Amino acid sequence: DAGVTQSPTHLIKTRGQQVTLRCSPISGHKSVSWYQQVLGQGPQFIFQYYEKEERGRGNFPDRFSARQFPNYSSELNVNALLLGDSALYLCASSLTLTVAKNIQYFGAGTRLSVL
Amino acid sequence: GIQVEQSPPDLILQEGANSTLRCNFSDSVNNLQWFHQNPWGQLINLFYIPSGTKQNGRLSATTVATERYSLLYISSSQTTDSGVYFCAATGTASKLTFGTGTRLQVTL
Numbered sequence: 001d002a003g004v005t006q007s008p009t010h011l012i013k014t015r016g017q018q019v020t021l022r023c024s025p026i027s028g029h030k031s032v033s034w035y036q037q038v039l040g041q042g043p044q045f046i047f048q049y050y051e052k053e054e055r056g057r058g059n060f061p062d063r064f065s066a067r068q069f070p071n072y073s074s075e076l077n078v079n080a081l082l083l084g085d086s087a088l089y090l091c092a093s094s095l096t097l098t099v100a101k102n103i104q105y106f107g108a109g110t111r112l113s114v115l
Numbered sequence: 116g117i118q119v120e121q122s123p124p125d126l127i128l129q130e131g132a133n134s135t136l137r138c139n140f141s142d143s144v145n146n147l148q149w150f151h152q153n154p155w156g157q158l159i160n161l162f163y164i165p166s167g168t169k170q171n172g173r174l175s176a177t178t179v180a181t182e183r184y185s186l187l188y189i190s191s192s193q194t195t196d197s198g199v200y201f202c203a204a205t206g207t208a209s210k211l212t213f214g215t216g217t218r219l220q221v222t223l
Contacts, residue, residue, distance in 0.1 A: 033210065042119075042201055042213030043158075056210050088156050092211070102146055102209050106158035 002027070004093050004107035012113045013081050021076045021110045025093030031055075032074040033104065034066060035090040043090055049074055050097040078112075086114045117142050117206045121214035128192050128221050136187040136217045138202030146205040147178055149187050152216070153198050161187070161200075192221045 005024045013019050025032050031050040035043035048056035049068035068074045072093075078085055088111050092104040118141035128134055140147070149161040162169050162176040164185065169176055173192075178185040189196055199218050203211040 031209075035211075035213075037156075042203075042215050043211075045210040045212070048210055056208060058210065090156075090158065094209075097209055101163075102205065103148065103160070103163045104211055105160060106150075109156045111156065 004091055004105055006091050006107040006110050010111045014115050015081055017081050018079045021089050023091030024073045026105055029093035029095055030072055031094045031097050032068055033092045034076045037088040055097060081114045083114050086112060117204050117212045119202055119204055119212050119214040121202055121217050125218045130221055130223055132192050133190045136200055138185040138214055140183050140204045142206055144204040147185055148203050149176055150201045151198050194221045197221050
């Protein structure tokens with residue numbers, strides 16, 4: 001079975017541009033979460049979606065937005081890119097939203113560089 | 116929200132040595148996972164262990180929920196064990212809060 005897939009793997013943008021990152025969850029998983037990992041730190045939670053609805057949002061500015069589609073895939077959009085947005089963006093999927101036994105599985109990430 | 120702290124931040128081992136990585140968390144957890152992040156950035160699930168002890172080959176983990184800590188044991192380390200090990204936990208919300216990681220380097 002395919003794991004969590006993310007595209008593209010690498011991306012280079014300039015300041016002020018907009019970017020869209022994509023994620024396909026493990027088959028049967030209905031919840032998708034996005035995390036940002038800057039160099040030298042642990043991943044930080046950005047969003048969680050379940051059944052196409054936002055179920056959690058981390059401490060990120062409104063330039064960050066996301067959505068989930070009927071097939072449970074998801075997109076993360078970042079507008080007006082800043083140098084500080086350079087990071088590894090990770091997508092995770094899980095079966096449900098319930099906290100207990102909610103094991104999250106991660107994709108390989110999209111490495112975004114903002115010049 | 117939950118705070119997660121890991122120690123040590125860096126660890127250098129010779130191949131064949133054993134090690135213990137520690138994760139402390141600030142509140143009751145519903146989910147605790149250990150991950151290994153390889154040099155390409157992939158987070159690989161090692162254990163889901165909100166309580167108790169589990170073993171998988173040369174790796175084992177123990178979580179003592181009442182004392183709010185978890186330990187990851189690596190025995191007979193190999194160069195392929197190098198990378199960053201993260202502990203992550205959830206409380207009442209289902210988002211994972213990660214520690215800052217332990218960077219492990221295994222040398223020949």
